[in-house]
Amino acid sequence: MTQNTVKKTSVTLLGLGAMGTALARTWLAAGHPLTVWNRTPARTPARAAALAAEGARVADSAAEAVAANTLVVVCLLDDASVDEALAGADLVDRDLVNLTTSTPAQARARAEWARERGARHLDGGIMAVPPMIGVPEAGGYVFYSGSRELFERYQETLGVPAGTTYVGKDAGFAALHDVALLSAMYGMFAGAAHAFALIRKEDIDPASLAPLLADWLVAMAPAVHRTADQLRSGDYTKGVVSDLAMQVAGTPTILSTAEQQGVSPELLSPYFELMRRRLAEGSGEEDLTGVIDLLVH
Numbered sequence: 001m002t003q004n005t006v007k008k009t010s011v012t013l014l015g016l017g018a019m020g021t022a023l024a025r026t027w028l029a030a031g032h033p034l035t036v037w038n039r040t041p042a043r044t045p046a047r048a049a050a051l052a053a054e055g056a057r058v059a060d061s062a063a064e065a066v067a068a069n070t071l072v073v074v075c076l077l078d079d080a081s082v083d084e085a086l087a088g089a090d091l092v093d094r095d096l097v098n099l100t101t102s103t104p105a106q107a108r109a110r111a112e113w114a115r116e117r118g119a120r121h122l123d124g125g126i127m128a129v130p131p132m133i134g135v136p137e138a139g140g141y142v143f144y145s146g147s148r149e150l151f152e153r154y155q156e157t158l159g160v161p162a163g164t165t166y167v168g169k170d171a172g173f174a175a176l177h178d179v180a181l182l183s184a185m186y187g188m189f190a191g192a193a194h195a196f197a198l199i200r201k202e203d204i205d206p207a208s209l210a211p212l213l214a215d216w217l218v219a220m221a222p223a224v225h226r227t228a229d230q231l232r233s234g235d236y237t238k239g240v241v242s243d244l245a246m247q248v249a250g251t252p253t254i255l256s257t258a259e260q261q262g263v264s265p266e267l268l269s270p271y272f273e274l275m276r277r278r279l280a281e282g283s284g285e286e287d288l289t290g291v292i293d294l295l296v297h
Helices: 018-029 045-053 062-068 079-086 104-116 148-158 173-199 206-220 223-233 244-260 269-280 290-295
Strands: 011-014 034-037 071-074 095-098 120-127 141-146 163-166
Touching: 011 018, 011 062, 018 034, 018 045, 034 045, 034 062, 062 079, 071 079, 079 104, 095 104, 095 148, 104 120, 104 173, 120 148, 120 173, 141 148, 141 173, 148 163, 173 206, 173 244, 244 269, 269 290
Parallel strands: 011 034, 011 071, 071 095, 095 120, 141 163
Antiparallel strands: 120 141
16 A cells, blocks of 8 residues: 655744734644744733644744754744844754745845854745635735745745745845835825725715725726836836826826815825926826836935
8 A cells, every 4th residue: 555645844933923823723734743932922822722732832932942843934023023032042954934024134134144043044025914824715925035945945835824936035035025015005005095085074985985996996006017117128108008297287186186175185295296206307208107216216
């Protein structure tokens, strides 16, 4: 009889916040031996107890958890928390995957910090919220950057909680992609907030505007491909539909409407000001892409 059982990679997970707990449950459900450590056990003892009941081994210290397995995944509050947690741990010959939210500079510094301590390093940026973890159809994924060899070695294991996307050997690229997408998301949220504010005092049901707003944003989203193409080519007039001059001419109506509705223009005004500055440089035939050059120091 052929033995088809494949041994699953053992994982150490540091951090049992909402995201860490979601990660832990997916690895346990998939049959991966798991050792966990919680940075604040006194505040959240039930999380560790629940995971222990599901088969996880709960370590008394981060050092003990790190010693248990070669693959060590870190999902803590911030970069300073990583320093604190790993201060007394022996990282020699450990494969450290840091999923803690950080800046690109912090990620690069962490990679060097890991190398100095004898560890291999991979950085990650999670593009998901906890309910999306372990639910493939939800579309969540994690950006990874740093050692490609390390990524390929553990891709199957790392892909259990969410999809995996490798974005380069520069350790800071996962964090950079993460923040780039989050920045665009908050810009979208800002525009939606302004839209809802405009109707706030009127006899208009927000629920009736919501599907119109969602459909409009989806229809506008492909414009990012045109922007990328213009940036690559250096030709900001390529494929222009509504040029900068026309769009700047339309901004007074948007601002006047806000004033009439008693809505602050503070979410839109900075962008409109950049558009006017670009136009003043004589770039009226361009798309909005030139605004990007004004933002880069």
